[in-house]
Amino acid sequence: MAQNLVLRPERPDPDELLRKVMAEEARERRGKLKVFLGYASGVGKSVRMLDEGRRRHERGADVVVGATQLESTPEVRALLDKLEVIPLRIIDGVSVMDVDAILRRQPQVCLVDGLAHDNPPCCRNRYRWQDVDELLDNGISVIASVNLQYIEEQRAQVAQIRGREVQESVPQAFLGRAAEIEVVDAPPESCLGCGPDGPSGETDRLRRGQQLAQLREIALLLAADVVDHQLERYLQEHGMEQIWSANERFLVWITPYADVGPMVDSGSRNARRFHGDLLAAYLARPDLTPAERAALGRNLKLARDAGAEVHALDGDDPAEALLTFARSRGVTQIFAGHGGRQNWWERTLGGGPIDRVIRDAEGIDVRVFPQ
Amino acid sequence: MAESVPRGRLKILLGYAAGVGKTYKMLEEAHDLKRRGLDVVVGYFEPHGRKDTIARLEGLEVIPRRRIEYRGVTFEEMDTEAILRRRPQSCAVDEFAHTNVPGSERAKRWEDVQVLLGEGIDVVTTMNVQHLESLNDQVWQFSGVRVRETIPDWVVQQADQVVLVDLPPDALLNRLKRGAVYSPEKARIAAQNFFRESTLAALREMALRQTAHEVEGRYALQEPEELVAAEARSAGAAEPAVAETRDRILIAVTADPASAALIRRGKRVADYLHADCFVAFVHPRGDPADSASEERKAVEKHLNFARSLRIETRVLEGEDVAETLVDFARLNRITQVFLARPRKPSRLGLLRPSLVQQIVRLARDMQVTVVAERHRSGTASAA
Numbered sequence: 003m004a005q006n007l008v009l010r011p012e013r014p015d016p017d018e019l020l021r022k023v024m025a026e027e028a029r030e031r032r033g034k035l036k037v038f039l040g041y042a043s044g045v046g047k048s049v050r051m052l053d054e055g056r057r058r059h060e061r062g063a064d065v066v067v068g069a070t071q072l073e074s075t076p077e078v079r080a081l082l083d084k085l086e087v088i089p090l091r092i093i094d095g096v097s098v099m100d101v102d103a104i105l106r107r108q109p110q111v112c113l114v115d116g117l118a119h120d121n122p123p124c125c126r127n128r129y130r131w132q133d134v135d136e137l138l139d140n141g142i143s144v145i146a147s148v149n150l151q152y153i154e155e156q157r158a159q160v161a162q163i164r165g166r167e168v169q170e171s172v173p174q175a176f177l178g179r180a181a182e183i184e185v186v187d188a189p190p191e192s193c194l195g196c197g198p199d200g201p202s203g204e205t206d207r208l209r210r211g212q213q214l215a216q217l218r219e220i221a222l223l224l225a226a227d228v229v230d231h232q233l234e235r236y237l238q239e240h241g242m243e244q245i246w247s248a249n250e251r252f253l254v255w256i257t258p259y260a261d262v263g264p265m266v267d268s269g270s271r272n273a274r275r276f277h278g279d280l281l282a283a284y285l286a287r288p289d290l291t292p293a294e295r296a297a298l299g300r301n302l303k304l305a306r307d308a309g310a311e312v313h314a315l316d317g318d319d320p321a322e323a324l325l326t327f328a329r330s331r332g333v334t335q336i337f338a339g340h341g342g343r344q345n346w347w348e349r350t351l352g353g354g355p356i357d358r359v360i361r362d363a364e365g366i367d368v369r370v371f372p373q
Numbered sequence: 374m375a376e377s378v379p380r381g382r383l384k385i386l387l388g389y390a391a392g393v394g395k396t397y398k399m400l401e402e403a404h405d406l407k408r409r410g411l412d413v414v415v416g417y418f419e420p421h422g423r424k425d426t427i428a429r430l431e432g433l434e435v436i437p438r439r440r441i442e443y444r445g446v447t448f449e450e451m452d453t454e455a456i457l458r459r460r461p462q463s464c465a466v467d468e469f470a471h472t473n474v475p476g477s478e479r480a481k482r483w484e485d486v487q488v489l490l491g492e493g494i495d496v497v498t499t500m501n502v503q504h505l506e507s508l509n510d511q512v513w514q515f516s517g518v519r520v521r522e523t524i525p526d527w528v529v530q531q532a533d534q535v536v537l538v539d540l541p542p543d544a545l546l547n548r549l550k551r552g553a554v555y556s557p558e559k560a561r562i563a564a565q566n567f568f569r570e571s572t573l574a575a576l577r578e579m580a581l582r583q584t585a586h587e588v589e590g591r592y593a594l595q596e597p598e599e600l601v602a603a604e605a606r607s608a609g610a611a612e613p614a615v616a617e618t619r620d621r622i623l624i625a626v627t628a629d630p631a632s633a634a635l636i637r638r639g640k641r642v643a644d645y646l647h648a649d650c651f652v653a654f655v656h657p658r659g660d661p662a663d664s665a666s667e668e669r670k671a672v673e674k675h676l677n678f679a680r681s682l683r684i685e686t687r688v689l690e691g692e693d694v695a696e697t698l699v700d701f702a703r704l705n706r707i708t709q710v711f712l713a714r715p716r717k718p719s720r721l722g723l724l725r726p727s728l729v730q731q732i733v734r735l736a737r738d739m740q741v742t743v744v745a746e747r748h749r750s751g752t753a754s755a756a
Binding site: 182232236249361370 | 384511514515534536537538539540541543544570571574575576577578579581582584585586588589591592638645646647709714715729730733736737738739740741742743744745746747
């Protein structure tokens, strides 16, 4: 039933309760991860990370530096002087974080610069982010920094913008689990000329400025998505129904008869422009004729091809099923087709389904497409 | 002579709540500019009693505030004229969204800043995302706070740079608890309004998305086709074979108070779709209501509001409201009409179709967006 989307069982399943309690305990023991996310080198990630470590140290926390970049600026060196550093080990010519030494030292907080770092094959963890995971499991909180270009799921897109791909990476899900993610934002001008591929001529400079702006946008949107998931989780944990969203969510209402093409085209363009989500929903009815079934199938394919996340809804009342689903997903706009004409009985019964969606869609915009 | 002065550059430090560090960052920027040899002054600074921030003021020249008497109380405002006399290259101005006390030259601080920019002075300023006009209803919806001090979106769009000042809500709440943001009494009130964890998370997401939008707007301006294509590719969509048809949005307003939210919503959608945007009101021909009536005054207020957002407005006259609107829309190649959701079905509702129903029936060649008023969730009382 469509209603199950928002109704919560009154008495929780004891097994589930136990799982929840155990998960909570594990979460309490586990250290907290904070990530500083930058979109390019030179925005000041390392400085912000070390400065946060310094502040926590001055407030009495037991802080060590677990990993630093090889090259450092005077600003970074000044901060490092104020903190205890656990030296990196050199294995096969590669610098590796000394996890055992950190575990023996058992600090409250460990600072890890360059989260995306590959370890040589002989190490027990292949990647530095796995080292960090181990520290977290042992109750050590970690403050880390990472550059957008090293995030697994973003690598291809970043490579397309920058024209070169990096080898090392961190899965985005790992960042999604961070307790806190903080964007180190700066205008692109401030990091022009940093890094190995600094600009030479004026055209290069402009081109690189644009690249940086694009990377900056991706980093901001990535952080927004992480925050969005955190918010959803928070609302769920506190039993709050999501009836609003900081993000735009478009829902296309699919029927066998609808001219779905213009609706999904417009939906995907809107979702792209707003950097929002595109959903589509239809009523799963057992009583469709073969012709209707085929038409519905074609329309659903159009929606899927446009990148919509498609949902089947149950219920006898299409308007109610649609609105219940829309509210549970924090939809901001419903796209629906309208034939323009009404039967006399629709009018006497308070209008057809679309009229009723418009009437009852509190807090949700309805965009009517003529058909 | 004055016309030859190149306009100053505007940089906005955008946050999502008091205490994320905007003012501190602004003073850092001022120091940075000074180190680079520029002539910098602080035009306005709001200490909020925060020690770290006040300490950061050391070494910077501050232009004394102007004192203005209003109803027996003395208010202090930024002294724009004194800054103009002093003529620095760059000026730091806190609280961009501030409303000046009546009797000031200009109603809003952002208008003072426009004067400074017009005289060729660069400005670094601070604001929160909830002060943006187009987000007003959304912010109210989830925080229960109706923000009164707003800045039209075009003012922010004109800024040369918008930089996010980010801080996770946990850290902000810690600062609030330590008394680093507000006095204990004010902190308690704040914790009930904006400073609930879910509200902070939502505001922060808004600030991140808004900054991304501002960044995109700036680079997209430079090379539209190429970058739109790149954006489409990266979104996994097929490259548009032909240029997308440009949307043209018509917002139909009435005397209904919901018109303000309708205008904000329509304008926001228009901005994101890069669409042209118009506002129209239909004055029914033979309507006895004269221009001094309450209803006409309400309409005039909405039209003025639309103009303040830089939307072209029209007053149309016709026998039938729906027909007049649809004719106008057709003549102006409108692709999307924005209407407010009918308040309540009238007693005759079953027999007489609402304006929305009439327009949906008439406008077979355009989309109709029915904007629902946002109801607030949450429990906080309005500030």
